[in-house]
Amino acid sequence: MFERFTQEARRVVVGAQAEARELRAEKIEPVHLLLALTEDDSRGGAALRSCGVDHESARSAVVRAGSPLDADALAAFGIDLEQVRAAAEAAFGPGALEQGKPEPGGHIPFADGSKRALEESLRAVLRRGRRRGGAIDSGHVLLGVLAVADPLVQRVLAELGVARGSLEGQLGDSSAA
Amino acid sequence: MAGPTTDVTTAAAADDPAVGLRAIRALRELADRLEVLQVGNARGRGWSWQQIAEALGVTRQAVHKKHARSRKDD
Numbered sequence: 001m002f003e004r005f006t007q008e009a010r011r012v013v014v015g016a017q018a019e020a021r022e023l024r025a026e027k028i029e030p031v032h033l034l035l036a037l038t039e040d041d042s043r044g045g046a047a048l049r050s051c052g053v054d055h056e057s058a059r060s061a062v063v064r065a066g067s068p069l070d071a072d073a074l075a076a077f078g079i080d081l082e083q084v085r086a087a088a089e090a091a092f093g094p095g096a097l098e099q100g101k102p103e104p105g106g107h108i109p110f111a112d113g114s115k116r117a118l119e120e121s122l123r124a125v126l127r128r129g130r131r132r133g134g135a136i137d138s139g140h141v142l143l144g145v146l147a148v149a150d151p152l153v154q155r156v157l158a159e160l161g162v163a164r165g166s167l168e169g170q171l172g173d174s175s176a177a
Numbered sequence: 178m179a180g181p182t183t184d185v186t187t188a189a190a191a192d193d194p195a196v197g198l199r200a201i202r203a204l205r206e207l208a209d210r211l212e213v214l215q216v217g218n219a220r221g222r223g224w225s226w227q228q229i230a231e232a233l234g235v236t237r238q239a240v241h242k243k244h245a246r247s248r249k250d251d
Contacts, residue, residue, distance in 0.1 A: 067205035068202060068203060069203050069207055070202070071198050072196075072199075073197075073198055073199035073200035073202075074203050074204070076191045076193075076196050076200060077204075079204075080199075084207065084211075091214075092214050092218070097210055097211075097215055161199075
């Protein structure tokens, strides 16, 4: 399906795999597409930047909200992640808790949410098909990511204080729903 | 009644399904990572897969399948 993607949109898809690998994720989730989009030079990245979302702030929001080791949730049950981390590092050295999780090698598959996001990006093009050439650009990928309403993407955007509607507005797609 | 404010806050959060389910996921992830560290340490100290399996309460096949691949030894 990628033959319909512009160069920039393909770069986002490739970048999402790199983001997933760096975060040691087993699958490419919509949030990794979002992170890759923050580094996009084209429409999608521009929309994010105009809403104040840059790669650094988005990545730290993803790590906070999206780390499977959710410190806030653990704290609600009386588990202090920092103490666990300190104990692991005392026994096994600095970064032990991160190293405990092997970095995924080779090809990382798309999560279902990301597949749906990419399908939705195609749908975003079709909605505007008469006016545009029919290619899926990075703006459409961003619309696709927003359309699947992934819980982690929603939490990250909420943490960054960005409303989905204002991003869609930036991309001239406020009629999405 | 020590620290009632903290207790109430904690109870409220733990009562929220979203927080509770995220905590379960985090606990599983935490257990997985600690298991990788502990199994690696045990192997480094010469424990057999059978001994590790018994300590973890799983079959030897299960622990070998899960960990042998990510380790250089056998």
